[in-house]
Structures are given as structure tokens and as C-alpha cells.
Amino acid sequence: MLERLFAELGPWNWIVLGLLLMILEVTAPGIFFLWFGIAALIVGGFVILLGEAFPFGWQVQVILFLVLSLIAVFIGRKLVGATDAESDEPLLNRRGEQLIGQIVTLEEATVNGRGRARVGDSLWRVTGPDLAAGTPVKIVGIDQGTLRVEAL
Template sequence: MLERLFAELGPWNWIVLGLILMIFEVAAPGIFFLWFGIAALIVGSLAILFGEFSWMNWQIQVILFLVLSVIAVFIGRRLIGATDVESDEPLLNRRGEQLIGQVVTLEEATINGRGRARIGDSLWRVTGPDLAAGTRVRITGIDRGTLVVEAA
């Protein structure tokens, strides 16, 4: 059945698939479908150019599509990665890292190295030396969402 589908549609199935993938990219942006769409368009173009040769059967086209997809993804990632711009606020979405260096008060005592501190309107888990509630501590780091503190 798959062989019949490829034979009836010919190289245009790749062109249509490539265009559909490009439309998906516009509908769900994320630069993911783009690379597969480019690979499908290249396979379709090659199938139009070399379709009359016996070596350009549908199995070769599928393998070519898979190989070109992987190559397009790698090239695309390099191109997109090269355009990364240094941010003027590198800690914008890294709330815990923004807190490093601040001095806060323990809301709950640290027992066995674990406690809680209030920062703004939030309670944060903290880890550090055993200290009484109300002690001022300095945030020295963050480990998987838990603030690392020391006595200030």
C-alpha cells in the first residue's frame, strides 16, 4: 500500500509534505518542523530531477529524507546557536540565582541542615548549619531549588 501511494503521488508527495511541515512551523513556532520541511523539499526536488532513474525509488527517497532531516537539524541548531545574543539580564528567569548574596531571616529553624526562609511573599527551603528561627543568614548558592545559606 505504501509503495502504491508513493508511486501514484510521485515526487510531489515530498513537496506537499515539506509545505505542510512549514505550515506546522508557522502554526507551532519553535524551529522544529522547519528542518524536516526543508529536508522534504530537497528530497522532492531531487526526486523531480532524478526520478526517472531506477535508483531513485521510494525506499531511497525515505532514507534520503531521514539523512537530510538529521543533517538539517544539526546545521539549523548551529545556525540558531550562532545567533544567541548576550542578555543584559542573564538571571532574568533564574529566581534562585538572583537571590545569591542577599541576607534574609530564617522563618523556621534549620534542623539537621534543613529549614525555611521567607523572601518577599514566598517561603523557600534552605540548607545550611543548624540555626534558630529569626537568625539572619546570607544566601550563598542554590541547589535544585533549595537555597544554600550560612550565618550572616
């Protein structure tokens, strides 16, 4: 059935697929379907330009589409994707890093380098020198959700 569909539509199946993917991009934005649409249009263009000179069957056209899709996605991500724009609040979703430099009080004594400190209304695990409960400490870093502290 798939072979019959490809044979009947010829190169226009790629053009139609490319346009449908681009329309889908407009209705579901995210700059994802665009690259697949471009790849389908390129394959359709190759098949139309080469016509009967295109020596391969629909299987090679599909492989060409997949390869061009990957290339288009990689190029698209470089052009549009991951921008490293500076933020006015670079630590917005990094609560632990926001705490660095603050002075807090140990809620539980640090024994063998481990204890707990109250930061606002929550308790955080801390690592640092052995100190008694109630000792003020300065947060100097964070390591996998555990605050590193040192005595004042």
C-alpha cells in the same frame, strides 16, 4: 495503495510535499516544518535529476527523506536555533539565584544543618550552621530549591 500513489505522482510527490510543508511553516511558524520541506525538495530534485537512473524504489526515497530531514534539522538548529544572546536580566526566571547575597532572618532554628528562613512573604528551606530562630543570615547559594546560608 501507498505504492500506487508514489508510482502515479513520481518525483513530484516530493516537490508537492516540500512546498506544502513550507506553506505549513508560514501558517504555523516555529522554524520546524521548513527543514522537512527542504529535505522533501532535495529528494524530489534527486529523483527528477536522476529520473530512470534512480535505481531505488519509493522505500529508499522515504529513507533518504528521513535522513535528509535529520541533517536539515541539525544544521538548521546550528544556524538559527539556540542562540546564546546575552540578556539584560539573566536571572529573570531564577528566583533562588536572585536571592544570593541577601540577608534574611531565620524563621525556624537550623538543627542538624536544616531550617527555614522567611524571604519576603514565603518560607524557604535553608541549610547551614546550627543557629537559633531570629538570627540574621546571608544567602550564599542555592542547591535544588534549598538556600545555603551562613551566619553574619
